[in-house]
Amino acid sequence: xxxxxxxxxxxxxxxxxxxxxxxxxxxxxxxxxxxxxxxxxxxxxxxxxxxxxxxxxxxxxxxxxxxxxxxxxxxxxxxxxxxxxxxxxxxxxxxxxxxxxxxxxxxxxxxxxxxxxxxxxxxxxxxxxxxxxxxxxxxxxxxxxxxxxxxxxxxxxxxxxxxxxxxxxxxxxxxxxxxxxxxxxxxxxxxxxxxxxxxxxxxxxxxxxxxxxxxxxxxxxxxxxxxxxxxxxxxxxxxxxxxxxxxxxxxxxxxxxxxxxxxxxxxxxxxxxxxxxxxxxxxxxxxxxxxxxxxxxxxxxxxxxxxxxxxxxxxxxxxxxxxxxxxxxxxxxxxxxxxxxxxxxxxxx
Amino acid sequence: xxxxxxxxxxxxxxxxxxxxxxxxxxxxxxxxxxxxxxxxxxxxxxxxxxxxxxxxxxxxxxxxxxxxxxxxxxxxxxxxxxxxxxxxxxxxxxxxxxxxxxxxxxxxxxxxxxxxxxxxxxxxxxxxxxxxxxxxxxxxxxxxxxxxxxxxxxxxxxxxxxxxxxxxxxxxxxxxxxxxxxxxxxxxxxxxxxxxxxxxxxxxxxxxxxxxxxxxxxxxxxxxxxxxxxxxxxxxxxxx
Numbered sequence: 001x002x003x004x005x006x007x008x009x010x011x012x013x014x015x016x017x018x019x020x021x022x023x024x025x026x027x028x029x030x031x032x033x034x035x036x037x038x039x040x041x042x043x044x045x046x047x048x049x050x051x052x053x054x055x056x057x058x059x060x061x062x063x064x065x066x067x068x069x070x071x072x073x074x075x076x077x078x079x080x081x082x083x084x085x086x087x088x089x090x091x092x093x094x095x096x097x098x099x100x101x102x103x104x105x106x107x108x109x110x111x112x113x114x115x116x117x118x119x120x121x122x123x124x125x126x127x128x129x130x131x132x133x134x135x136x137x138x139x140x141x142x143x144x145x146x147x148x149x150x151x152x153x154x155x156x157x158x159x160x161x162x163x164x165x166x167x168x169x170x171x172x173x174x175x176x177x178x179x180x181x182x183x184x185x186x187x188x189x190x191x192x193x194x195x196x197x198x199x200x201x202x203x204x205x206x207x208x209x210x211x212x213x214x215x216x217x218x219x220x221x222x223x224x225x226x227x228x229x230x231x232x233x234x235x236x237x238x239x240x241x242x243x244x245x246x247x248x249x250x251x252x253x254x255x256x257x258x259x260x261x262x263x264x265x266x267x268x269x270x271x272x273x274x275x276x277x278x279x280x281x282x283x284x285x286x287x288x289x290x291x292x293x294x295x296x297x298x299x300x301x302x303x304x305x306x307x308x309x310x311x312x313x314x315x316x317x318x319x320x321x322x323x324x325x326x327x328x329x330x331x332x333x334x335x336x337x338x339x340x341x342x343x344x345x346x347x348x349x
Numbered sequence: 350x351x352x353x354x355x356x357x358x359x360x361x362x363x364x365x366x367x368x369x370x371x372x373x374x375x376x377x378x379x380x381x382x383x384x385x386x387x388x389x390x391x392x393x394x395x396x397x398x399x400x401x402x403x404x405x406x407x408x409x410x411x412x413x414x415x416x417x418x419x420x421x422x423x424x425x426x427x428x429x430x431x432x433x434x435x436x437x438x439x440x441x442x443x444x445x446x447x448x449x450x451x452x453x454x455x456x457x458x459x460x461x462x463x464x465x466x467x468x469x470x471x472x473x474x475x476x477x478x479x480x481x482x483x484x485x486x487x488x489x490x491x492x493x494x495x496x497x498x499x500x501x502x503x504x505x506x507x508x509x510x511x512x513x514x515x516x517x518x519x520x521x522x523x524x525x526x527x528x529x530x531x532x533x534x535x536x537x538x539x540x541x542x543x544x545x546x547x548x549x550x551x552x553x554x555x556x557x558x559x560x561x562x563x564x565x566x567x568x569x570x571x572x573x574x575x576x577x578x579x580x581x582x583x584x585x586x587x588x589x
Contacts, residue, residue: 098423
């Protein structure tokens with residue numbers, strides 16, 4: 001089974017071909033082309049939707065062509081064409097979605113509409129043999145939630161952020177410090193040489209009985225700490241120490257929130273299942289280490305897909321499309337792009 | 350015999366048509382300020398089916414490239430570029446100005462200055478000037494009414510001004526020109542694949558397949574609205 005996946009929901013123009021043999025559960029990536037728009041957005045300190053949409057259109061067809069060439073395939077060889085149809089920046093989503101609809105119609109192949117978050121949610125099953133159910137921590141620039149993944153299209157939301165997504169908190173902290181966009185990786189880099197205990201930062205939501213997150217207070221606390229520093233004190237070490245303190249605070253929040261979620265998950269689903277992390281923030285090595293320990297403490301297997309599959313890519317969309325196709329879940333060409341589309345609304349009858 | 354598929358969603362409508370030489374085999378058009386991304390491909394599927402044409406039978410594809418609504422331009426252009434990739438057929442880009450002009454009968458307006466005017470939903474207008482033979486007198490531009498009024502005075506030299514397009518009515522109210530007689534085009538104020546397919550067919554016949562191997566680019570006429578921020582708290586080491 002061969003599926004082409006297209007992803008354009010934020011600032012990556014991506015296409016990939018993924019295959020699976022009938023007797024296998026995990027897949028094989030035949031090509032995975034990702035064109036990052038970082039350089040286009042960097043001067044603005046964040047993703048500018050109109051710039052993103054324009055860039056997606058300029059490159060989409062050639063990225064698809066490259067994905068097919070690298071996989072040594074023609075469109076006619078494929079079993080379906082999948083694309084992100086939301087949630088995300090709608091102008092960009094439309095470009096990928098229309099490209100996929102056109103390819104599907106002209107090549108007479110099924111079109112599979114894929115929820116971007118479902119792409120992240122199922123990625124672990126592409127790279128490793130992970131059975132349902134599992135607990136998913138989905139952390140990116142736009143999302144921060146913990147879900148019980150019972151099957152394709154079957155998600156129960158345990159908790160989510162009540163304000164900023166965690167990746168957003170990283171980016172905003174980076175902005176306060178004058179670090180270049182994208183802030184997340186730059187904060188992680190600076191944190192490596194910092195003292196995480198020099199600045200006292202809060203641990204929002206820790207100890208609460210639910211599984212929700214909040215990061216706007218942490219960002220405010222970072223700003224207040226910066227404001228206390230004189231111009232002379234704002235040196236490279238202070239910057240590193242703030243980043244380290246911020247990252248440690250996020251890690252402590254992750255550990256506590258995931259512990260709550262794992263307790264609930266084990267009570268509902270039993271033992272022997274996995275904690276899976278997905279989304280761009282899963283590229284952060286310090287946070288991966290925190291989650292590894294947190295899972296071990298609950299006797300849960302910890303699964304983190306390779307970094308290039310955690311950040312936005314076409315392979316995760318191709319894979320989610322393939323998982324849907326295997327279950328006969330294809331889409332009509334009149335599907336609408338959705339800026340908001342929570343995973344727990346996907347329930348298949 | 351040349352078979353052509355044309356599609357559009359660049360302004361406030363959605364259309365698709367299959368052409369055989371100078372004749373429309375199947376055609377669908379709807380006024381549609383929203384929802385084009387849902388309807389465009391079903392429209393294409395419908396006209397292909399109605400004309401009993403399969404994609405490999407086509408010789409050439411045609412699409413509007415703007416100016417118009419940014420999202421609308423991207424909907425039809427990404428679809429058309431996807432079709433071109435899948436079918437390996439050439440893709441002819443038609444401006445919305447060309448698409449609207451070809452719908453007008455200029456035979457009774459000898460000597461008139463012709464302006465195609467497209468609504469921007471902002472203060473300005475997308476506009477392009479033509480002579481009474483439909484020959485362009487410049488590129489499409491985004492202009493305010495005051496600039497357009499000045500152009501009317503210099504270009505029309507007291508002659509009739511023929512306006513068409515969905516911005517024509519608003520422009521007449523806002524571009525105050527002394528001693529100018531305005532005439533309005535027919536009601537076709539939206540691009541229509543069942544009409545502008547002819548423009549693409551003519552271009553294709555005149556320039557040949559090789560001229561359209563590279564996909565056409567969008568014509569936005571405006572840069573994205575974005576200005577770089579000024580950071581407030583700069584650290585000495587930041588950015589290095």
